[in-house]
Amino acid sequence: SYVLTQPPSVSVAPGQTARITCGGNNIGSKSVHWYQQKPGQAPVLVVYDDSDRPSGIPERFSGSNSGNTATLTISRVEAGDEADYYCQVWDSSSDPHYVFGTGTKVTVL
Amino acid sequence: EVQLVESGGGLVKPGGSLRLSCAASGFTFSNAWMSWVRQAPGKGLEWVGRIKSKTDGGTTDYAAPVKGRFTISRDDSKNTLYLQMNSLKTEDTAVYYCTTAGYCSGGSCYRAEYFQHWGQGTLVTVSS
Numbered sequence: 001s002y003v004l005t006q007p008p009s010v011s012v013a014p015g016q017t018a019r020i021t022c023g024g025n026n027i028g029s030k031s032v033h034w035y036q037q038k039p040g041q042a043p044v045l046v047v048y049d050d051s052d053r054p055s056g057i058p059e060r061f062s063g064s065n066s067g068n069t070a071t072l073t074i075s076r077v078e079a080g081d082e083a084d085y086y087c088q089v090w091d092s093s094s095d096p097h098y099v100f101g102t103g104t105k106v107t108v109l
Numbered sequence: 110e111v112q113l114v115e116s117g118g119g120l121v122k123p124g125g126s127l128r129l130s131c132a133a134s135g136f137t138f139s140n141a142w143m144s145w146v147r148q149a150p151g152k153g154l155e156w157v158g159r160i161k162s163k164t165d166g167g168t169t170d171y172a173a174p175v176k177g178r179f180t181i182s183r184d185d186s187k188n189t190l191y192l193q194m195n196s197l198k199t200e201d202t203a204v205y206y207c208t209t210a211g212y213c214s215g216g217s218c219y220r221a222e223y224f225q226h227w228g229q230g231t232l233v234t235v236s237s
Binding site: 031033035037041042043044045048049054086088089090095096097098099100101102103 | 144146153154155156159170172173206212221222223224225227228229230
């Protein structure tokens, strides 16, 4: 099965930039999607197809994908951005077809 | 507004069965591909399975850990998605989320490789 690896935690001061990586074999050839999950809540899609944002998601959230690493960037971090973040891809040759990353806890200092 | 409301969770003994339901509203349910995603306590997200719309064949796919034990079905007349879980194991303990396997806009849903809309989840606890 396809494996997506994320750092367990990222810490960032308010107003600074947080970068969350998602590593996978030739992930640049796939579309990567990102979810934010706050404690006790359902996940929320924040970036899809590498770099697009759903309606209502602030422009501070952006994504990129190349080679073996995809990155979610949160600019001008706010206290409300503290959450777990998961990357996800679809791989028809993998079981499971929908693969989630291991998750990253973002802490706002 | 898209709404997904799960129900049916609870405590069940190992080897037992449980059926989850997901009531959908705010979009044309019959056109939507739907999925179940679960999250064990303190763990990450895990895809469980997917069902296509009947116009796309209505077929199902499952993750290996649940294949042969779980069955996803849909009743388009009731706008409801189901997850029948049999031969439950302690490792099936999780919050189960109903999701759209794609996005919905203007009342119609379109299949995509991501999950745009999520329910609030329902907790299934498998324990003796």
